[in-house]
Amino acid sequence: MWVYLFEEGNTRLRSLLGGKGADLAEMTRIGLPVPPGITITTEACKKYNTMKQRFPDGLEKEVLEKIKHIEKKMGKKFGDPSDPLLVSVRSGAPVSMPGMMDTILNLGLNDITVKGLAKATNDERVAYDCYRRLIEMFGNVVLDIKRDKFERILEEYKHKLDAKLDLDLDAEALKEIAEEYKKLIKIEIGKDFPQEPYQQLFMAIRAVFDSWNNPRAIVYRKVNKISNDLGTAVNIQAMVFGNRGLDSGTGVAFTRNPATGEKELYGEYLMNAQGEDVVAGIRTPKSIDQLKAEAPHIYKELQRTCDLLERHYKDIQDIEFTIENDVFYMLQTRSGKRTAQAAVKIAVDMAKEGLISKEEALMRIEPKQIERLLHRRIDPNAEIELIAKGLPASPGAASGIVIFDVDEADKRGSAGEKVILVRMETTPEDIHGMVAAQGILTSRGGMTSHAAVVARGMGKPCVSGAGEVKIDSEAEKFMVGDITIEKGDIITIDGSRGYIIKGEVPTIEPELSPEIRELLGWTDEIRTLGVRTNADTPEGAERARMFGAEGIGLCRTERMFNAQDRLPIVQEMIMANTEEDRKIALNKLLPMQRGDFNEIFKIMDGLPVTIRLLDLPLHEFLPRLEDLLVETTELRLSGKDEEAFLKKTNVLKKVQTLNEHNPMLGHRGCRLGIRYPEIYEMQTRAIFEAATELAKENISVKLEIMLPLVGKASEISFLRQRIEDVAKRVMEEAGLKLEYMIGTMIEVPRAALTADEMARYAEFFSFGTNDLTQTVFGYSRDDAEAKFLYNYLNENILEANPFETLDREGVGKIMKICVDFGRKTRHDIEIGICGEHGGDPASVEFCHEIGLDYVSCSPFRVPIARFAAAQAKIKMDRSSANDSKVRFEQIDQ
């Protein structure tokens, strides 16, 4: 069978009937009033191509037979001179494919039937407009005559008759234009426009088949890795007209409000009009509510249809309909685009209505949508003056004065002004300006341009590739159309949507709606992966707990060292030349650290808190070498202040001593802890003094002490001994005993590769995937993002920034090795992740797949992580066990 009636197909036959054909069949199947039609299968197309552009045997006969079905349903005949059936012909491949032939309307019109149509519709103008459109479309698509040749004829007539719009042309003019079109065809191809309707039809079918192999389609398939063997289907459908009088009409509607998610019909319609009239904006369409009064039975039909559609598709639908002589027709339905807010509300409502399960509801939301709701964004009630749109390169919203010069942006931004840096594009030389800016706007470059990559890395809003924005850097202004923005003017950018807005616009803090709270509650029922937070301040801990964090997965201690009031003491400790002097400084830090932990422990009462001992290299706490070199040279040459010079030189010498070629791979983490055990001993004491103090007030935390940058099991065993000694001493002093664990970060490949050894001394692992990505790739993140990552993304060397989304192939593989080896030694070892990937949905999914116990991420990302964790669980439960096995087969072999 080469041809299917719409009644014979369904949505599952996409590969045979193409996407469009399957959808039309599905709507027909569930009883919607779809104009009748037939679909020629993709198999026919394939056969046609293998047979060197010959129709397969029986195809034509089948078409002729099945068209009778359409005629019968419509009560009209194809080619009938008095009231002809007209059809549309559309291509429809199994996957959406721009570049192929799209549509020919009004097939079946010719010099004779056009008159019948005029009479039947009682509108000669409409009839001839249909006819000249058919000739133009047919001439262009089937006969391959350039469209502008037709347009030129049309323009000439409009000029001659002083007509502004097509609509100003009357029936007579259109009749003449049709004649001119036919002449054009005769001249161009030496043949007449085919008058015989079936000839028109088979020529159109052939054109659809041929369009499968046109160059644009071939390139598109190559780029998108679509097989050349799929073929396309051809849909032939009866035309219906909404402009056949006052009992006809057309409209579009959403089954729910796509902006808010409210359950209400939402849309517009026009009576006695065609689809394009609604969009063209010449007549003002009416709100769908008004249809209730104007045509209550049609409204009822629409309501019924919408209910049916939602029950069937279990999602908000975006539909097109036409009314022809009081008969309601569905032309299209598709899943409705909606705002993030609406998406959440619709999913939650539908679940509560029993339309879908909670799991389904969760799967309906993209993690990105949750993310959008969690970024500072433009107040939706604010009036905005949109200047232009670019690419949504890095989410969030920011306002500031426009600055074009990088150095100026640096200077003014650093001085506290809010600056939006505007550039054609950015380069590594611009980093300092980007750092100082609130947001970045570029007129060139895509989602993976330097600006986009770096801004995402910095967590700053960025709009890139705003082509309409014409920058005049000499004059320090930019223009969009006739709007001019000068240096110093204030603009707002919305990096989540790509908006460039004039002036300052109020932005709002992210907040959680009741629906999102409900949805997140469901994630907790479903997910098996824990979600903790990275927090090292009481504020962060508090916010994260509010957002549903189940503990702290990473409490960095170096930020505590960096505080204004402590830095001098930390520097004193570093400048100390003996262990004794170091201990004196450390003793001053002890009560401060104890205070830090005390506050955080209180907030996290009852939950685990993973504290990472000092990780930073010591020189991070001293002035920068570059600055010191300039300052000492200045002091030396001025010769005025000998004492200051000597002091500065002393610091310079220490910094030179501590300075490293590659600090990321240098003397930090546990290496420092082993070299100067007194530092970790102080920290351990602070932790246990705080914890024992609180234990007396019945506040408890699950202490997890984490060692950074471990690469060898002996590092853990060395430090473990010392930590246990101090802990024991403090607990004895306090007269009580606390449970605690000692574990390690996994952030260098060696730790992962020797996880079996590691697990002998570590009670938990936590993947530091930032550093692990750096070491597995051999990328310094700072250098890569500033220097070559954007180039790699542009050249498709990398599919994604591995610092945003976990690289499964490499980093993921070694994580899997680590989990397997670690659990071999200690089957119940707790394994988590505390790198930034812990808040990235795709990475969270991977963490679930390899069986981690929890992810830990920044407080704002906790909801996203909860959400992604639930989705991961659902996905994995759904996918066959086989599938996930295959993915790791290569590792296990």
Next chain:
Amino acid sequence: MWVYLFEEGNTRLRSLLGGKGADLAEMTRIGLPVPPGITITTEACKKYNTMKQRFPDGLEKEVLEKIKHIEKKMGKKFGDPSDPLLVSVRSGAPVSMPGMMDTILNLGLNDITVKGLAKATNDERVAYDCYRRLIEMFGNVVLDIKRDKFERILEEYKHKLDAKLDLDLDAEALKEIAEEYKKLIKIEIGKDFPQEPYQQLFMAIRAVFDSWNNPRAIVYRKVNKISNDLGTAVNIQAMVFGNRGLDSGTGVAFTRNPATGEKELYGEYLMNAQGEDVVAGIRTPKSIDQLKAEAPHIYKELQRTCDLLERHYKDIQDIEFTIENDVFYMLQTRSGKRTAQAAVKIAVDMAKEGLISKEEALMRIEPKQIERLLHRRIDPNAEIELIAKGLPASPGAASGIVIFDVDEADKRGSAGEKVILVRMETTPEDIHGMVAAQGILTSRGGMTSHAAVVARGMGKPCVSGAGEVKIDSEAEKFMVGDITIEKGDIITIDGSRGYIIKGEVPTIEPELSPEIRELLGWTDEIRTLGVRTNADTPEGAERARMFGAEGIGLCRTERMFNAQDRLPIVQEMIMANTEEDRKIALNKLLPMQRGDFNEIFKIMDGLPVTIRLLDLPLHEFLPRLEDLLVETTELRLSGKDEEAFLKKTNVLKKVQTLNEHNPMLGHRGCRLGIRYPEIYEMQTRAIFEAATELAKENISVKLEIMLPLVGKASEISFLRQRIEDVAKRVMEEAGLKLEYMIGTMIEVPRAALTADEMARYAEFFSFGTNDLTQTVFGYSRDDAEAKFLYNYLNENILEANPFETLDREGVGKIMKICVDFGRKTRHDIEIGICGEHGGDPASVEFCHEIGLDYVSCSPFRVPIARFAAAQAKIKMDRSSANDSKVRFEQIDQ
């Protein structure tokens, strides 16, 4: 059976008879004239210990019975008043164990038998000397009386009689001393020295058993992880005397010359003397040659014995012998210590004599010995004035003026003076001084001290931990005993042997003796692992080929860029702001690069040459940021030369732009090649122009083009396309076709983890284990060796410097993964290693084990690598297949 006659044992019974007992039995067994004796087994000792220090049943009876055998053989009786049999009692555990009781001689003497001995030997003095020694040893070892109490009595007598040496004491004096000794014992333990010979004997046996559990022995076993359950054996052997007249004597000999390896008896002897006389230096011993004339039948016996020993032990033997009344006795034989040179000659000679196989010969040499022969070393013919000895911390020899101050060493060393830096110990602050010095001497610290680790890393000679050297840094001098060396005095250090020598000593270039050439020839027959070299100069290539390299495994191209005459052009290329300007500079470099390759290709005619495209980050070719900061500040403040200031500022800006936080993980390697494809295109052109040119002269190389720092297969495919394009173009221009391969370094973990993907585009892999070690450990080599590696080695966190010896557990595991994955995709992919580990014997062995095709190392290390490769093959063939499987089991699971 608790007791074995020497005739009843053999060398395989070590665990039962102890090492010494088994060796004595073995000599007896093969017919050597060993003084007769018996061995009490370790089982008896164990039983003694489990039975709370009681002799096991039957032991005493067995001793009494078997001693009869000794009496019969010697024709004397134990305790016989007229001519008593005397015996020695020695401990002998299955493994050598200092800390246990060693020896009691002359057992069987008492107030009566001593007179018999005096008569029988006709030497009263000797008899009483033997007696007083027995009392002293027995008192000390068995009765636990401090030795210095006996010594004090002896000293008093010498003082009283004005005797300088023991020998100056006559029989009468010795008799009196023996009496005093006996009185001392009576006072100390309240009992008399036991006169009954059997009582002496059993007390001595008990003392040996007890010594197994003395504190020193227990500690030694704990430290060396020796089981407490082994127990010790006891050897009781007849005493023979070389001082019984002119037909008696004693001597030591080597079966071959231990210095040169020549096949000739080598040693010394003295007639009418005891062992200690030969060593004491009072009488000058005669060369063993003279024995031929003095006692031809004894010499013949000696010769026969040596032949027998070599045939039996198949190695050079170091023996002790005694002649008693014209009877030749063997007292000891052991494998002879020899110089590196001798070791090689002996092994080769023995193989040629058919004593051992070639494989055996190869296994006899330690790779370190080969290494010693390949370092610059002190001329063996030079007269040297040894000041002191320290630890051989880093091999090689160097002379220079002594400098104590690090900054001064830096200054004078940098200015061209040859400096030996002398410090108590070094710290990271001293690096600049170490860099500028020829060699380093420290008075403290071990083989893993900072100085040792850093010096080995730099390849500089170092002697560490020379405790005798007393440094006075204030006065800038050091003293050893009464020798004083002042700042500026010249010394020579030999880091291979730990020597500190006065003045400048001639050193010699390493050279290959005929024997070593022969030995290396054998390695080529045996090994399956290829050996290539790392060379980027014609000189290096030539030397390596001479040393037997089978190709170049790594030809770095950045060194070629760094040459004096090219740096300005390279800098011009870097400072260029457009691709066009860059290409202009690159075009100037093209003929130079072509010339480089041309020369190297000529030398390597017929062999593979692996050329690595540019790897270094660009800022390495520009002035240092630190210097520029100081210089621009100076120019700015002086305000004199505006033009120079601007120019310098321009360079500074570029350097700041290019500068990276972690250059090791930054914008270098293929990342640079992808960012600026024109650089690799120029290099490819140079390579193929040189190769096609030479091909016309019938000189051919097997070209292998290698990409650095690859972490993703897409990097290879991107560059591969461009390289192939250029290669094709050049070959077309030349009108000929060359075979070549394109491959990749494996130096970041991701490359290894995704080797299956890599192998789709790479025709060969080469492990860059320097960088791979850095990334797997997360160590920056420069920072680690200067900052914390020595600490890690000292604390036993690391067993070895992973940059010297490949870390099997981590780096090795990922290499194995890489080999397995790579070969899965491309089963015949060529895999080598070009990191420095390629010249380290233990690492070479690992490379053989995991099935690499070749190792590549610096020219001087080529012989060591060939040697290590052969040893690896032999070892692996010998070890059971099971064994090697177990080692990698964890990876394969």
